[in-house]
Amino acid sequence: MERNNLGGIVVSSEPVLQLHNVTKKIGRRVIVDQLTFDVPKGEVFGFLGPNGAGKTTTIRMIVGLIKMTKGEVIVNGISIKNNFQLAMTHIGAIVENPEMYKFLSGYQNLLLFARRHQQVTKARIDEVIQLVGLQHRIHDKVKKYSLGMRQRLGVAQALLHKPSVLIFDEPTNGLDPAGIRELRDYLRKLAKEEGIAVIVSSHLLSEMELMCDRIAIIQNGKLIDIRKIHELRQQVGVQQVTIEVSDAIAAQQHVQAFYPDLAVVIQGNSIQLVIDRSTIPEVVRYLVHQQIDLFSIQLGQQSLEDQFLQLTGGEQIV
Numbered sequence: 001m002e003r004n005n006l007g008g009i010v011v012s013s014e015p016v017l018q019l020h021n022v023t024k025k026i027g028r029r030v031i032v033d034q035l036t037f038d039v040p041k042g043e044v045f046g047f048l049g050p051n052g053a054g055k056t057t058t059i060r061m062i063v064g065l066i067k068m069t070k071g072e073v074i075v076n077g078i079s080i081k082n083n084f085q086l087a088m089t090h091i092g093a094i095v096e097n098p099e100m101y102k103f104l105s106g107y108q109n110l111l112l113f114a115r116r117h118q119q120v121t122k123a124r125i126d127e128v129i130q131l132v133g134l135q136h137r138i139h140d141k142v143k144k145y146s147l148g149m150r151q152r153l154g155v156a157q158a159l160l161h162k163p164s165v166l167i168f169d170e171p172t173n174g175l176d177p178a179g180i181r182e183l184r185d186y187l188r189k190l191a192k193e194e195g196i197a198v199i200v201s202s203h204l205l206s207e208m209e210l211m212c213d214r215i216a217i218i219q220n221g222k223l224i225d226i227r228k229i230h231e232l233r234q235q236v237g238v239q240q241v242t243i244e245v246s247d248a249i250a251a252q253q254h255v256q257a258f259y260p261d262l263a264v265v266i267q268g269n270s271i272q273l274v275i276d277r278s279t280i281p282e283v284v285r286y287l288v289h290q291q292i293d294l295f296s297i298q299l300g301q302q303s304l305e306d307q308f309l310q311l312t313g314g315e316q317i318v
């Protein structure tokens with residue numbers, strides 16, 4: 001088995017989930033358009049796109065809640081078209097609000113849920129409770145749980161039958177910052193320690209960036225790009241440079257004359273430009289040579305957000 005290293009996390013390159021040309025048409029409208037990607041074991045994979053991009057529809061197709069118009073979904077080598085029941089034994093999903101009885105305890109809910117799966121033992125129930133960190137509150141009634149705890153219980157339910165893929169649609173919806181952080185930590189733990197492929201969807205780039213190893217960007221039902229988060233960070237070599245100068249108008253004209261393709265913006269007493277880090281000394285030398293005095297230089301990185309906005313043609317992903 002080939003292995004590679006994603007930002008310090010070792011994951012197997014063996015895909016546990018494969019989508020090939022997955023397409024959904026409703027009437028004449030193509031909602032999801034030929035999506036193709038693989039997710040390996042142990043990876044947290046983000047499905048990022050603006051509202052209405054087709055994320056939920058794709059997830060609903062993967063878990064069999066709706067039919068694909070075209071394409072194929074393979075889970076652990078099993079086609080969901082050929083052997084749906086068997087393929088689903090490898091998937092745990094939290095797509096709609098998990099079914100829970102509020103007047104029963106978390107533990108009683110898990111017991112009820114476990115009856116649906118023949119092979120779930122009491123030891124496994126205890127194991128998933130530990131995994132999601134609910135051991136201290138598991139005998140409280142669910143009505144006393146916070147939203148974050150209910151979500152954990154939902155994840156515990158989804159994990160009972162030992163799936164190799166966990167799918168979670170918009171997991172952070174409604175959670176406060178502390179809840180989001182907890183969720184992020186235990187989803188990453190599940191991927192790292194249990195080798196589960198975790199697939200999450202969101203329209204929030206800031207969350208995906210902290211949670212995922214890789215992100216697929218989807219817009220208007222189409223896959224625009226797939227990137228590894230750590231690669232993205234390394235690629236950001238281009239920097240925004242703000243140079244405080246004695247004469248901003250003259251500095252702008254000089255730099256513009258020397259680099260005709262560069263956009264040079266005046267900000268108060270400074271000029272601002274986006275250039276490769278290696279070009280900075282040349283610009284500085286040139287300005288000094290043109291008798292422009294320099295007072296300060298500030299560097300800012302082009303953010304991941306800027307990159308995604310570029311990729312999606314400016315459509316807002318916040």
Ligand SMILES: Nc1ncnc2c1ncn2[C@@H]1O[C@H](COP(=O)(O)OP(=O)(O)OP(=O)(O)O)[C@@H](O)[C@H]1O
Binds near residue numbers: 050051053055057058
């Ligand atoms: N049953 C349906 N009939 C008609 N159109 C639908 C149906 N289900 C979804 N759509 C449309 O398909 C598009 C994609 O919807 P989907 O819910 O998959 O997007 P999403 O990326 O999950 O968005 P959000 O972040 O808002 O949940 C939307 O324009 C939606 O209106």
